[in-house]
Amino acid sequence: MKTKNIALSFLLTLGLSTIGCTDGFDAINTNPYEPTDDMYDFSKTDLGGILKDGAVYEHGAGAAEVHQRVKALGYDIFSQYTIGNSVRKYTPNDGYSDLYWKTHYNNWLSILNLIIKDAQIYEGRENSMALARIWRVFLQSRFIDFFGPAPFPKDPEDDNPPYEALKDQFDFFFSELDEAVKQFDPKGDFISGEDQIYWGNMDKWKRFANTLRLRLAIQVSEIDPNLCKTQAQAAFDADGGILNFDEDARVAMEAPGRWGRQYPYYMYQVTWSGPEMMTTSMEKVLTNIGGMPYIYTNKSGEPVLDADGKIITPDAPTNVDPRGTRMFDPGTKASNYKWAGMTPGLNDVTDDLKAAASRMSQIWIIPNDQRNTDIFLYSEACFLAAEATERFAVNSGKSAKMWYEEGVQASFNAWGLSEQQAIQYLASNQKNLWGTSANYDDTEGAGNTKLEKIITQKYIAGYPDISAQAWNDKRRLNLPAFDIPEIRDGGSGTYPNNNNILDASNFIQRMPYPQGEKLINEENYNAGVSQLDGGDKTSSVLWWASKRSNYCTSVNP
Numbered sequence: 001m002k003t004k005n006i007a008l009s010f011l012l013t014l015g016l017s018t019i020g021c022t023d024g025f026d027a028i029n030t031n032p033y034e035p036t037d038d039m040y041d042f043s044k045t046d047l048g049g050i051l052k053d054g055a056v057y058e059h060g061a062g063a064a065e066v067h068q069r070v071k072a073l074g075y076d077i078f079s080q081y082t083i084g085n086s087v088r089k090y091t092p093n094d095g096y097s098d099l100y101w102k103t104h105y106n107n108w109l110s111i112l113n114l115i116i117k118d119a120q121i122y123e124g125r126e127n128s129m130a131l132a133r134i135w136r137v138f139l140q141s142r143f144i145d146f147f148g149p150a151p152f153p154k155d156p157e158d159d160n161p162p163y164e165a166l167k168d169q170f171d172f173f174f175s176e177l178d179e180a181v182k183q184f185d186p187k188g189d190f191i192s193g194e195d196q197i198y199w200g201n202m203d204k205w206k207r208f209a210n211t212l213r214l215r216l217a218i219q220v221s222e223i224d225p226n227l228c229k230t231q232a233q234a235a236f237d238a239d240g241g242i243l244n245f246d247e248d249a250r251v252a253m254e255a256p257g258r259w260g261r262q263y264p265y266y267m268y269q270v271t272w273s274g275p276e277m278m279t280t281s282m283e284k285v286l287t288n289i290g291g292m293p294y295i296y297t298n299k300s301g302e303p304v305l306d307a308d309g310k311i312i313t314p315d316a317p318t319n320v321d322p323r324g325t326r327m328f329d330p331g332t333k334a335s336n337y338k339w340a341g342m343t344p345g346l347n348d349v350t351d352d353l354k355a356a357a358s359r360m361s362q363i364w365i366i367p368n369d370q371r372n373t374d375i376f377l378y379s380e381a382c383f384l385a386a387e388a389t390e391r392f393a394v395n396s397g398k399s400a401k402m403w404y405e406e407g408v409q410a411s412f413n414a415w416g417l418s419e420q421q422a423i424q425y426l427a428s429n430q431k432n433l434w435g436t437s438a439n440y441d442d443t444e445g446a447g448n449t450k451l452e453k454i455i456t457q458k459y460i461a462g463y464p465d466i467s468a469q470a471w472n473d474k475r476r477l478n479l480p481a482f483d484i485p486e487i488r489d490g491g492s493g494t495y496p497n498n499n500n501i502l503d504a505s506n507f508i509q510r511m512p513y514p515q516g517e518k519l520i521n522e523e524n525y526n527a528g529v530s531q532l533d534g535g536d537k538t539s540s541v542l543w544w545a546s547k548r549s550n551y552c553t554s555v556n557p
Helices: 024-029 043-055 065-078 094-121 126-147 166-183 202-219 225-237 264-271 280-286 351-356 378-392 400-414 419-426 450-461 467-477 515-520 522-529
Strands: 249-251 373-376
Touching: 043 094, 043 126, 043 249, 065 094, 065 126, 065 264, 065 467, 094 126, 094 515, 126 166, 126 202, 126 467, 166 202, 166 225, 202 225, 202 373, 202 378, 202 467, 225 378, 280 450, 378 400, 378 450, 400 419, 400 450, 450 467, 515 522
Parallel strands: none
Antiparallel strands: 249 373
C-alpha cells in the first residue's frame, strides 16, 4: 500500500489549539478556560465527517470523484442498474481504481484509525470508538468487495500492511461488530448533531451494526453455510436486533451547486454527463411482474406533458412494476416515448440509442439536488432475513414469507406507493420476462423459485443507491437473471463465449488493483494476487463467490 497516513488534527479541525507546556513563560500563553483533548471529545467532528464522506464516496472537501468513478461507473454498471455510456465501462480504468484506493486508505481509514487510537488514550470516548469500529467495517467490507484481498491497517502507524485474506477479514468483521455493539454505553457521551445519518441515536446504530453483520453473514452463504447461519443468528440475537421499520440509513445532501454535496445522480443527469440508461436486464425484471398497469404520471398523479404541452403516452408494456415507472422515464427518440432498456456492453452507445432507451427518472429520482442518499434500507434487512430464514432455518422471529412481504411493502412505501398497491402486487402470479412472479407461494415455471423472488425484490428495492449489494448477489448466487454484456474486455479478464445466462463465469467479478501497487509495493501485491484464482483479472472470483454458484433457473427470453 505504502501510502502516507493523513493524520488530521482534531484540534485544528475545530480551530482550537492547546499548549502542552505550562511552566515558565509558556504558561502566560495558555488559556485556562480553553477545552483540551482530555476535557472534550474533539473527534466527534471528524467522525461525523467520515460518516458522511464514506457513505457517499466523497473525496476530500465535498468532491464526488470517487462516487462517479467507482459507484456510477463501477457498481451500477456491474449490477446492471444502468448502462453507462460506452463499452469502456466494462474495461478497468486504473485512474478510477487508484483514486478509490488512495481515498480509502489516506482519508477514510486513516481518520477512523486515529479516532479509535485517541479513544484508547482519552477517557469517555468509548461510544465514539464503538461507532468508528462499526463504520470501519462498513467501509472496508465494501472496499474488498470491489478489489478482493487488500491491506487492512488497524493502527495509524501501520503504513504498509500485507494484503489480508478475505476469510480473515470477514472473521474480524464479525468479532468487531459484536464487540462494538457491546461497547456502547447509554450513559456515556455520544455524537449527535455531527451524525447526519441517525443523529446520535445509539439504539439505531446498534441495529445498523447488527444488520451489517447479517449482510456479511449472508455474503458467506456459499463458501461457509455454517458460518453464515451462526453469524446470522447472532445478528438477530444481539442487543437491539436488526433494523426496524422506518430506520433506513440515509444521509442528506446539502449546499446546492456544490460538487459532491448535491445528490450525485442529480449532478450526472442534470448538470454534467447526461441521463443514466436502463438495461435490458432491468427492463425484464420490471416488466409484467405484479400485474399492475403502466401509468406514467408525476408525483401529483397527473399526466406528464412534453415540451409542447401534450400528454405523453409512452410505448410501454401493459403491465410494469409500479416502482419501475418511478425509477425510469421513457426514451424520447423522435418523440416516440418508449419504455425499454439497452443491451449492456454495447460496442458503441450512440446518441440515437440513448434517446431510444428509458432513463433515470427526472421526476422521482432527481427532482432536486438534495435528495437523500440511501446507505442501508429496511427493505434489504427484510430480504436478508427472508433468505436466512428460508435457506438456513435461522430463528428470525418471523417466517420467510412474512419477511419477504414486509420487504416489498417497505420498498413500495419508499417509492410513494400505498399498502393496498403492495397487497395487490404480492397476490399476483403474473411473471416478469425472466419468469419470476411477486406471489411468494407461486413457484411454478422456470425462474420462479423462492430464492429468485427474494433476490429479485431485493434487487429492485436497492435501486439506485445500493448497487454494491446487487452486484454481490449476482456474484454470490448468479441472481437475478442478467443479459450477458455484448463485449467484455478480453485483455482484463477471461470469459466464456457461450452466451449462457446460467453460467456465472459470464459476469464480471472484481476490479484489478491499481498499477502503482505492482510498481511500488510489489512483494505485498504479488502475495495478494496469489490469493486470486486466475490472477489480477476482472474474471477472478472472490473467496466468498468461489463456488461459482448458480441459482438462476430462468430461460433467456
